[in-house]
Amino acid sequence: MQVRKAVIPVAGLGTRFLPATKAIPKEMLTIVDRPTIQYIVEEVVASGIDQIIFITSEGKSAIENHFDFNFHLDAVLKEKKKVVLGEELNNISNLIDIVSVRQKKPLGLGHAIWTARNVIGDEPFMVLLGDDMVLSKTPCAKQLLDLFDEVGESIVAIQRVPMEETPQYGIVEGDKIDRDNTYKVTRMVEKPAPGTTDSNMAIIGRYILMPEIFTILDKTTPGHGGEIQLTDALLALTKQRGMYAMEFEGTRFDAGDKMGYLKAIIAYGLRHPALGKQLKEHLQKVVATL
Ligand code: G1P
Numbered sequence: 045m046q047v048r049k050a051v052i053p054v055a056g057l058g059t060r061f062l063p064a065t066k067a068i069p070k071e072m073l074t075i076v077d078r079p080t081i082q083y084i085v086e087e088v089v090a091s092g093i094d095q096i097i098f099i100t101s102e103g104k105s106a107i108e109n110h111f112d113f114n115f116h117l118d119a120v121l122k123e124k125k126k127v128v129l130g131e132e133l134n135n136i137s138n139l140i141d142i143v144s145v146r147q148k149k150p151l152g153l154g155h156a157i158w159t160a161r162n163v164i165g166d167e168p169f170m171v172l173l174g175d176d177m178v179l180s181k182t183p184c185a186k187q188l189l190d191l192f193d194e195v196g197e198s199i200v201a202i203q204r205v206p207m208e209e210t211p212q213y214g215i216v217e218g219d220k221i222d223r224d225n226t227y228k229v230t231r232m233v234e235k236p237a238p239g240t241t242d243s244n245m246a247i248i249g250r251y252i253l254m255p256e257i258f259t260i261l262d263k264t265t266p267g268h269g270g271e272i273q274l275t276d277a278l279l280a281l282t283k284q285r286g287m288y289a290m291e292f293e294g295t296r297f298d299a300g301d302k303m304g305y306l307k308a309i310i311a312y313g314l315r316h317p318a319l320g321k322q323l324k325e326h327l328q329k330v331v332a333t334l
Contacts, residue, residue: 079110
């Protein structure tokens with residue numbers, strides 16, 4: 045069993061970033077020199093996946109255009125002899141095969157994933173949430189794929205969070221297995237009320253799912269916030285077949301949150317080959333004058 049396809053839901057309205065996201069998708073907000081969605085797509089490519097399925101909605105065509113070939117721009121750059129820039133743009137459109145499916149109603153993350161069922165078919169697949177950006181030595185998606193090669197079952201990426209933040213996440217309970225940072229899931233709950241779980245293992249937006257998730261999602265009724273929750277379907281899949289949780293190596297940024305987004309800009313800026321050194325010096329000066 046090989047994981048060949050990755051689903052990236054991009055249908056969300058981005059209300060947390062208004063007014064910036066009034067006319068552009070939140071996935072197109074820039075971190076240093078590329079939109080956040082490009083980092084996610086590059087993570088997928090670096091992990092050896094063959095195809096991406098974007099789950100889109102109205103007003104998201106800028107994302108499709110970003111990964112398409114822009115004939116007009118290409119001609120203009122050629123005429124102006126901007127060869128390197130032209131090549132860089134072409135490389136983006138050649139990164140990977142991309143398919144889009146429309147989520148017709150905003151019924152929740154579980155429903156968004158369900159809309160990919162006909163494109164995925166009967167094989168395991170990966171899900172990546174665009175708000176969660178991970179800086180790591182080995183791409184986070186690849187870390188999950190390596191575990192999948194060993195266990196051949198569904199996997200969720202997790203991170204320990206402060207106990208008071210658990211109501212913001214899907215929370216996993218599980219038993220440690222004989223492998224570093226890996227757990228067999230026993231229970232999971234979407235955005236638990238304070239005091240209802242002892243676990244601080246939060247689901248971060250990277251999953252590998254067995255195709256049975258689709259028949260479970262067919263029957264999943266609205267849960268937290270009145271939405272069809274992926275986490276509710278994952279709990280049913282855990283009971284039906286089993287599920288693993290893996291604490292990945294790397295730093296995660298919540299780019300869907302203003303502070304998380306600012307932190308991501310600084311972290312990615314500091315690692316940028318051409319800008320990092322200068323940015324570090326500048327930040328040191330700014331901090332010294334506070
Ligand atoms: C979604 C998932 C949640 C997960 C989170 C990670 O929630 O439903 O289980 O912990 O992503 O970012 P959202 O942040 O979309 O409310």
